[in-house]
Amino acid sequence: MGTLKRLLSSLLFFYPLVCLSQTITPGEIHSDIQVDAQYYRDDSAIGATSVPENILMNSYLNLLYSRGPFSGGLRYEAYLNSIQGYDTRYSGKSGIPYRFISFAKDELSVTAGNFYEQFGSGMILRSYEDKGLGLDNSFDGVRLQYRYNGLQIKTLAGKQRFFFSLGPGIVRGIDTEVSINEFIPILRDSSRIRLILGGSFVSKYQTGTEVVYLGYNLAVPRNVGAWSARGAASIGKLNLSGEYCYKINDPGDFNRYIYKPGTGLLLTANYSGKGFGIFFGAKRIDNMSYKSDRTALGTDLNINYLPALTKQHTYSLLAYYPYATQPNGEIGFQSEINYKFPKGTLLGGRYGTHITVNCPSFNGLDTARYPASDDTLNRLGYSSEFFGAGKLFFNDFNVEVNKKISSKLKLNFVYAYIIYNKDVVQNLSGYGTVYAHTGMIEGIYRLTSSHSLRLELEHLYTLQDDGSWAHFLAEWGAGEHFYIYAMDQYNYGNKKPEKRDHYFSCGITYIKSSTRISMAYGRQRQGYYCAGGVCRYIPASNGITLTVISSF
C-alpha cells in the first residue's frame, strides 16, 4: 500500500513536467571531444626523456545547447598530466573553465559567463582559444551586442582566464562598426562599393598604485585605456583596409616598466581578378603588449592580438623557422602575387598552372634609448622613428607552384629563402641570424577512386643553427577511411656529428564521418609550433601519440 502511495505521489509530482515536455521543443545539443595522449620514452640522442607518469594526456569536451533565443555551453578540460611543451601551470588540473549562457533576439544579444570576442583586427582586444598553442584568454563576464541595420555596437566587461583561475585585471570595452552604405542612399544597393568604419575603446583596471622596480618606487596606473579606429573599403575587385591603435602609459614586466604610449598600424590592400591576385600589407607595432596583469609575461593574459603578416607554411621544413610577432616593436610588410597560367598555354598546359610569389619582411624599430640620466622624469624608455627600421628580424621570399599533370597526378613545388634572427624571435642569445634555403616537392597520385599516394621531399640548406636537413614522407590514402604514413627527417648537416640524427615516425589515421583517430610512433624533433604569429616551444620526444577527435 505504501509503495502504491509513493508511486502515485511521484506521478503527480512529474505530471506537470510531462505536460510541459509535450508543448515545448527540446532544443538541440551538440558536442565535440578531443583527446591528445602521448607515451614517452627515453632517447638521450635527441634529448627526449620519459615521464614518471609514462603517459601524458590533454582532453577537451565541448557541449553546446540551444533552444530558441537561448543558448548555453561549457567546456571541460583535463590535463592529467599535461603533454610536454604545454605550460606546466595546466598540469594536473581539470575542470570547467569555460561556460556561458546567451540570449539573442531581434537586434539584441546578451552573453553571460565566458565568451570570445574581437574588436576590428584585434589590435586592442581579441580573446580566442588555440589548443595547439595551449592558449585561452577568454573573458568571464558580460557581453552585450546590438545590431541595427548598418550599425553594430558591442560592449563587454570581464576578467580573463588564467589557466584554471582568472587574471587580476578587469577589462571593459566598447566597439562600434558602421556600414556606410546603409546610411547613404546612392550606395545602399551598390554591390560595387562597400564602405565600413569602426572604432573601439578598451580599458583595463588592476589594483595597486605603486611598484618597486630596479629599486625605484614607481607610480603605476590602475586604469589603462586603448583606442583604435579602422576603415575598410571595397571598390569592385579592390579591397582596402586599415586600422590604427593607441594605448596610454602601461608600465609592466613585459616592457620593463616604461611609460611610453603604445601604437599600432595595420594596412592591407588586395586586388583579385580572374586568375590573378595581388596582396600588400604593412604593419608597425610599438610597445603594444596589452595585458590584464602588469606582471604577466609571454602569452599570459593578453588582451589584444597583433595580427601576423607572414605566410604560415604547412610543410615541415618550410615551417622550421616560423616568425613570432614582436609586440614590443616591429615594422614590416608582406606582399603576394598569385597568377594562374590559363589552360592551353605554354606554361598552363592542359589544366593550367598556379603560381604564388610571397614575401614578408620584418625589422625591429629604429629606436634610440634614452640614457637613464635623461629619463628620470617620464621614464619613456626610448624614442622611435615612425618609418625607421632597425635590425632585420625575419625575411621570407617564397615561390609556390601548383601543377596538375593529369587527371591522376598533381605536383606542388615550393622554394623559400628565409632569413631568421633566432635570438630575437625565440628570445635567445648567441644563435645569431640563420639563412636558410628550403625546397619542397610534393606529388599526389590517385591510384583508384579511393586510394591515393602522396610523396613529399623537402630539403633545408643552412650553414647556421643545426645545419641542413632532409625530409621524406610517404602517405597512402588506403580506402575511404584510412591514411597511413611514414616519414623521416635527417639532420645530416649538423656541425656536431653526434647530433646528426634521424627522426623517423610512422602513423595511421582513421576518419569516418566526424570522427578522426590518429596514432603515430617515432621521434619528434624539438621546435616551435606557431599559429598567427604566436608560438609554443615543443621539446624533442620519442614515443607513441594518440589523438581522438569526434563531434555530434
Add this chain to the structure above:
Amino acid sequence: MYRLLPVRVLIALIFLSASIFSCDYVEYPYTPPTPVNVNSDTVQKVRKVILEEFTGHTCGNCPTAAKSATGLKNIHGDKLVLLTIHEGFFALPQAPPFTYDFRTATGTAYGSFFGVIQHPMALVNRIDYPANNHLKTPGNWSSLIDSLLDVPVEAFISMENDFNEATKILDCNIRIDVLRPLTGTFNLVVLLMEDSIQKAQIDYDVPNDTVQDYWHRHILRANITGAWGDSVLTDPQEGDTLLKNYSYSVPADFKGYPVHTDQCFVIAYLYDATPPAPTYRILQAEETKIK
C-alpha cells in the same frame, strides 16, 4: 525608414561607455621611497624572507630582474636574503665569453621540481606552491616581500661560522628558536653562496647586448645539507630550541673557477616538509659570511 534606437539601449550604452572611459595618465612615475626601518640587528627576532631567483648568463632580461632584486635588498637589508640560481637553457655554457658554468645539481633540481620554464622568475619563500603560481615575476616581488615581512616570525635562525683557512674546513653552527607552536615536519637546508663574481652576461639593456664584466651576485655554489635539507623539527612547541652543526670542506674551485672565500656566505632556511604533501613554504631564512 529607420527606427530610432530604443531609448533604454541607448541609455545602457552611454552609461557603459562613460564607465569605461577611464585612463590614469602618470606624468611623473617616480615616487619617493617608502621609509623602511632596515633592521640589521640579528638578535632581534624578526621575519627574514628569501628570494630564490632563477637565471642564466645568456638570459638577456635577467640583469634587469637582478637589479630589481638588489634594489629590494637595499630597501629591506638583512630582512631579505637573495639567492641566485643558475639553471636551465640560459645557464648552459656556450661559445666565448659564455664558457663558464654556474650551474649546480641543486639548482637544476630546484628548477626542475618547481617547473621553471621562463626566466627571470623567482620563488619568494616558495609561497603558493603547489597552487602552480609559485613562480613570481619581478613586478610581484616587492609587494609579496612586504606582505611576508608583516607576518609574525614563527621560528628564528641564528648562525655562527668558523672557517679554517689552512684546512678550508667550514664549521657552521646553527640554532633554531621556535617562537610559536607549529604543526608538521620542518626541514633545514644549508647552502653555500658566493657573491660578486665578474663574468660576461647578456643584457638587453646595453647597446650590443653583452656586458663582459658583469657582476653576478648571490650565486648558489653548493649545498651543505643536500637540496632538500635535513628533517629537524616535528610539531615543535614555543620555546623549543635546536642546535645543528655542519662541517663542510670548501673546494678550491667550482668547475674551474676559484672560490673567493671572503665573498662566500652560508644561507640556511627552514621549510615546511610535512608529509604526504609538503608545502615547501619557507618559514625563516638567514645568511652569514663564512669568515
